[in-house]
Amino acid sequence: MKRNTEKYHQILEAAVKVFAEQGFNHSTVAQVAKKAGVADGTIYLYFKNKDDILIQFYHYKTRLVFERFRQAVKKGRTAEQKLLNLVRTHLAEFQKDINMAIVYQAEIHQHRRLAQDVIKEMSKMYREIITEVVEIGQQQGHIRRNLYVGLVMRFIIGAVDEVINAWIHARGSYDLVSMADPLVELFISGIGVADRQ
Amino acid sequence: MKRNTEKYHQILEAAVKVFAEQGFNHSTVAQVAKKAGVADGTIYLYFKNKDDILIQFYHYKTRLVFERFRQAVKKGRTAEQKLLNLVRTHLAEFQKDINMAIVYQAEIHQHRRLAQDVIKEMSKMYREIITEVVEIGQQQGHIRRNLYVGLVMRFIIGAVDEVINAWIHARGSYDLVSMADPLVELFISGIGVADRQ
Amino acid sequence: MKRNTEKYHQILEAAVKVFAEQGFNHSTVAQVAKKAGVADGTIYLYFKNKDDILIQFYHYKTRLVFERFRQAVKKGRTAEQKLLNLVRTHLAEFQKDINMAIVYQAEIHQHRRLAQDVIKEMSKMYREIITEVVEIGQQQGHIRRNLYVGLVMRFIIGAVDEVINAWIHARGSYDLVSMADPLVELFISGIGVADRQ
Amino acid sequence: MKRNTEKYHQILEAAVKVFAEQGFNHSTVAQVAKKAGVADGTIYLYFKNKDDILIQFYHYKTRLVFERFRQAVKKGRTAEQKLLNLVRTHLAEFQKDINMAIVYQAEIHQHRRLAQDVIKEMSKMYREIITEVVEIGQQQGHIRRNLYVGLVMRFIIGAVDEVINAWIHARGSYDLVSMADPLVELFISGIGVADRQ
DNA sequence: GATGAATGAGAATTCATTCAT
DNA sequence: AATGAATGAATTCTCATTCAT
Numbered sequence: 001m002k003r004n005t006e007k008y009h010q011i012l013e014a015a016v017k018v019f020a021e022q023g024f025n026h027s028t029v030a031q032v033a034k035k036a037g038v039a040d041g042t043i044y045l046y047f048k049n050k051d052d053i054l055i056q057f058y059h060y061k062t063r064l065v066f067e068r069f070r071q072a073v074k075k076g077r078t079a080e081q082k083l084l085n086l087v088r089t090h091l092a093e094f095q096k097d098i099n100m101a102i103v104y105q106a107e108i109h110q111h112r113r114l115a116q117d118v119i120k121e122m123s124k125m126y127r128e129i130i131t132e133v134v135e136i137g138q139q140q141g142h143i144r145r146n147l148y149v150g151l152v153m154r155f156i157i158g159a160v161d162e163v164i165n166a167w168i169h170a171r172g173s174y175d176l177v178s179m180a181d182p183l184v185e186l187f188i189s190g191i192g193v194a195d196r197q
Numbered sequence: 198m199k200r201n202t203e204k205y206h207q208i209l210e211a212a213v214k215v216f217a218e219q220g221f222n223h224s225t226v227a228q229v230a231k232k233a234g235v236a237d238g239t240i241y242l243y244f245k246n247k248d249d250i251l252i253q254f255y256h257y258k259t260r261l262v263f264e265r266f267r268q269a270v271k272k273g274r275t276a277e278q279k280l281l282n283l284v285r286t287h288l289a290e291f292q293k294d295i296n297m298a299i300v301y302q303a304e305i306h307q308h309r310r311l312a313q314d315v316i317k318e319m320s321k322m323y324r325e326i327i328t329e330v331v332e333i334g335q336q337q338g339h340i341r342r343n344l345y346v347g348l349v350m351r352f353i354i355g356a357v358d359e360v361i362n363a364w365i366h367a368r369g370s371y372d373l374v375s376m377a378d379p380l381v382e383l384f385i386s387g388i389g390v391a392d393r394q
Numbered sequence: 395m396k397r398n399t400e401k402y403h404q405i406l407e408a409a410v411k412v413f414a415e416q417g418f419n420h421s422t423v424a425q426v427a428k429k430a431g432v433a434d435g436t437i438y439l440y441f442k443n444k445d446d447i448l449i450q451f452y453h454y455k456t457r458l459v460f461e462r463f464r465q466a467v468k469k470g471r472t473a474e475q476k477l478l479n480l481v482r483t484h485l486a487e488f489q490k491d492i493n494m495a496i497v498y499q500a501e502i503h504q505h506r507r508l509a510q511d512v513i514k515e516m517s518k519m520y521r522e523i524i525t526e527v528v529e530i531g532q533q534q535g536h537i538r539r540n541l542y543v544g545l546v547m548r549f550i551i552g553a554v555d556e557v558i559n560a561w562i563h564a565r566g567s568y569d570l571v572s573m574a575d576p577l578v579e580l581f582i583s584g585i586g587v588a589d590r591q
Numbered sequence: 592m593k594r595n596t597e598k599y600h601q602i603l604e605a606a607v608k609v610f611a612e613q614g615f616n617h618s619t620v621a622q623v624a625k626k627a628g629v630a631d632g633t634i635y636l637y638f639k640n641k642d643d644i645l646i647q648f649y650h651y652k653t654r655l656v657f658e659r660f661r662q663a664v665k666k667g668r669t670a671e672q673k674l675l676n677l678v679r680t681h682l683a684e685f686q687k688d689i690n691m692a693i694v695y696q697a698e699i700h701q702h703r704r705l706a707q708d709v710i711k712e713m714s715k716m717y718r719e720i721i722t723e724v725v726e727i728g729q730q731q732g733h734i735r736r737n738l739y740v741g742l743v744m745r746f747i748i749g750a751v752d753e754v755i756n757a758w759i760h761a762r763g764s765y766d767l768v769s770m771a772d773p774l775v776e777l778f779i780s781g782i783g784v785a786d787r788q
Numbered sequence: 789g790a791t792g793a794a795t796g797a798g799a800a801t802t803c804a805t806t807c808a809t
Numbered sequence: 810a811a812t813g814a815a816t817g818a819a820t821t822c823t824c825a826t827t828c829a830t
Contacts, residue, residue, distance in 0.1 A: 039791040110307030155356045162355025190387030236816045433812040504701030549750045556749025584781030
């Protein structure tokens with residue numbers, strides 16, 4: 001079960017393409033093998049089973065992406081800048097590779113065990129970042145104090161996910177990253193008028 | 198292909214339970230039949246095939262739920278009340294039957310064609326409602342004018358969906374509807390301080 | 395198991411159409427019932443099972459047709475006229491109803507037990523007729539004496555059947571009966587020159 | 592979909608036996624697999640589906656047999672000798688393997704598409720050969736000039752087929768090839784007396 | 789390590805037949 | 810007699826996984 005070899009990544013990339021095209025359930029190991037240019041049996045030298053391909057992909061991608069998220073947040077100074085960097089990076093990472101986006105958003109969610117993991121990990125990381133952003137914002141006087149961070153996190157993840165989903169269903173026909181700024185603006189100001197109270 | 202008979206609903210209900218427990222892909226028609234107390238073949242008197250069960254469920258539930266959404270919105274006077282009624286009803290409908298919630302949120306999305314439909318229909322209905330709410334709110338002076346309704350819609354749907362997902366993954370262990378008010382408060386005011394600019 | 399009622403014949407006719415269109419094996423009892431305008435279950439009041447429909451059709455048709463063959467033969471005076479009448483009638487009967495022809499020629503033959511019967515009955519009747527024709531012809535001095543009637547019978551049945559098959563496969567696009575005279579001419583004179591020896 | 596491997600022929604042979612015994616429709620893929628000594632799934636490595644087994648068999652056998660027919664005809668000098676060689680070879684080939692004969696004569700004909708093909712190919716080949724035989728015979732002065740080759744072909748194919756069918760239904764209990772000479776004699780001289788005109 | 793032929797468990801679906809109404 | 814909903818046995822076909830080479 002060698003990982004991080006060339007063939008391992010070759011299979012992973014092929015798998016993402018195949019899964020994105022046909023959906024995980026309708027993809028066969030043979031199709032992945034063919035796309036990767038290896039024999040069917042070879043898959044099993046690198047992955048425990050078909051599910052494991054999705055799981056590996058998820059962990060690999062998550063690690064990669066989350067690290068970038070953290071760095072993006074670090075670069076922001078104010079809470080708003082941090083949040084903006086986070087959302088921009090999130091959208092940019094998914095815009096980079098629509099197949100990856102499809103598999104991440106759609107295919108992984110059908111996978112019971114994996115979906116749990118995704119939500120947990122995504123939540124965990126987002127919670128960390130959002131917690132930090134909110135705290136800093138509160139210290140800097142830009143973020144309200146009476147917030148339930150758990151809900152804020154859902155609120156942000158949910159909106160970002162949905163924006164990505166809409167973009168996927170539009171087959172990536174517009175610039176996803178350009179949604180970041182207006183979206184963050186909504187997160188911060190809401191849809192109400194500022195002096196509404 | 199008789200619909201709206203007693204047996205039709207009997208099978209539909211059994212299917213939702215089975216799909217919620219095991220996931221659509223890991224459920225067999227035989228299991229649904231058994232749970233419904235009918236013979237395997239009987240399923241095919243009411244549904245074209247296994248997929249059709251999910252499709253029928255989706256259309257049936259969507260029609261039902263959307264009508265309730267519309268009525269809830271109608272009852273609100275101000276934009277905020279309308280929005281609140283929408284979100285409360287949405288969460289309440291899903292809280293009522295966690296199996297339905299699971300199938301609706303998770304299983305349907307793995308179905309390529311159906312997922313498209315869900316997103317389209319959900320978007321269409323939400324767009325109608327949100328457009329109305331936003332317009333009324335703008336007339337009443339409670340909602341900002343510089344908003345892109347398409348994005349607002351994603352923002353709201355996304356957040357609500359994610360809140361439901363989180364509740365599902367917590368196995369319905371808390372009161373979902375109680376999330377409605379703080380969520381709407383976030384939609385309207387955002388996380389920023391009101392006089393931030 | 396009432397036979398010779400109106401509904402019995404109604405079902406038989408519907409069955410022949412359905413079997414001719416789709417083949418016996420790919421036809422369903424439900425299709426026959428629908429075409430006959432009766433309920434599925436009704437079929438079983440008149441026929442033991444699906445096979446029995448084919449069997450009944452065969453016996454019914456055979457009785458009918460063979461009687462006509464015999465009469466046609468009776469009307470001929472010389473052996474040649476008798477043979478001509480037989481072949482003309484045979485081709486005419488099948489030309490009358492191509493669906494019947496299809497079922498008789500193609501569908502019945504796939505039915506092991508029935509095929510046996512068909513061949514036996516057809517042989518028996520043809521043998522009777524051909525024997526008669528040959529004997530009369532020999533008495534009249536028009537038919538050779540050194541003939542093996544069994545083979546002559548095969549020779550004639552085979553050729554007639556094949557001519558019908560060709561016509562069926564051409565979708566009845568030409569006049570089948572016009573084949574009778576040249577065919578009988580071949581039976582009598584063969585393809586060789588008369589004084590060849 | 593490897594063809595011409597050992598296993599391919601192994602399955603084909605098993606299939607012919609099973610189909611001959613039980614008929615194509617009443618045979619199951621599992622039975623064929625068992626008889627061939629392979630797993631059910633293995634069938635599908637060599638054949639697209641159950642139908643394809645029959646189709647492959649037909650094409651394989653037809654190619655083989657037709658080649659032999661052509662060679663047999665080539666060896667004859669006079670038209671009569673050519674015809675005799677053709678019929679002898681035809682009967683001999685089918686006598687060699689009664690299972691093959693059964694499947695070829697009976698099972699293939701129930702298969703709509705295949706039946707069409709069989710008749711077309713058989714006709715085409717027979718037409719070629721018979722056309723040649725008739726032309727040569729006419730040049731040599733042994734075959735009449737006023738013949739419609741299409742009908743002569745049907746006449747011969749039909750008779751030969753029927754002779755084979757009768758033999759099959761008699762379970763191969765007599766020598767089929769011995770029918771060739773009297774049959775050809777009938778083709779050439781007919782049943783009439785030579786000086787009848 | 790790599791292959792890919794072979795496996796066989798598993799599932800969807802069909803449809804002849806029954807039988808309560 | 811007629812109906813047609815319900816049955817469930819039967820069968821095809823798929824495909825993840827294994828293992829001899």
